[in-house]
Amino acid sequence: MHELSLIANLFEIMEEKAAEKNAKKITHVVLQVGKLSGVVPDLLITAFDIYKKDTMTSEGELTIKEVPLKILCRDCKTEVVKDDFVFICTKCGSTNLKTLSGTELYLEKMELEID
């Protein structure tokens, strides 16, 4: 359960950005979570709800956008979305691959209330 530690980082980033904008409240938070990010979205939501109490995000909602694992084969140039984690090109069998997406753990955007 390292999700709580990640949520602590999230709040640090959020509150810094909100202060820059002189915001009073954070009302909505959108995260991008890759399929190979190693976190469980449901646990992130639980951790978020625990952490937000008594903060400027206390009424804030969390939306998680799951990002698929997408790889590019450097040999046959095929782009594939992987549901498993098998890093072998489904078209030509090459293992010379590049991960295009799926490892993200990003704060994408947030909605602020400003005076």
Add this chain to the structure above:
Amino acid sequence: MGKDEKMKTKEVMVLEDLLGSNKKIAAEIRQKLTDKGILTINLLSSPGAGKTTLLESLSEVLAPEYKMAVIEGDIETERDADRIRAKGIPAWQIITGGACHLEAKMIGKLLPEIPADLDFLFIENVGNLVCPASFDLGENIRCVLLSTPEGDDKPKKYPKAFTTSDCLVISKTDLVSVLPFNIERAKKEALEINPALITFTTSAQTGAGIKELAEYFSESFQKIRRTNA
């Protein structure tokens, strides 16, 4: 209500990595240690896969020739650090007090205590095949252990630990004759999710494979020294 009407809502794009601060600290640690010519290895596995025992065995091969030290990560107790110290190897214990993984800032705090003339710094992570995989500690090599009693189906069940590692050590191979563990199947699974993995099979009981693993670390260490020269 009057007050609320004055409020306006604003959407702000951020696109910031939640692991950004950890990655930044880890990069600084890697730079500092590599500049000193120290090879850092992060050992990762589920509890009881044999990380401390592997370090004890490795110390017998490496310590006569090289200077090594160990950072131990555990939720509680100094036990692992004591075992390493009993081998004459300097060890620092990080007690996380419940946290299921080490983070770069924990290593960063210890950095001033790490002797500059070391050759190898091993970091034994908290026993857990999930959470430690997300945190770069500033290592040069990430090494994941899979012990034979755990079963050969683990790589795909815990993909992050295997996709982010540089080398895989299949440990406790002396038990393979009494277990339904197929070494080739385990290697194949692991290589399917990470074709770049360098694989080793070891038994701390018989000593099998320890020398080969020590050689791999020594070669990586020599590379760092050559690059620095």
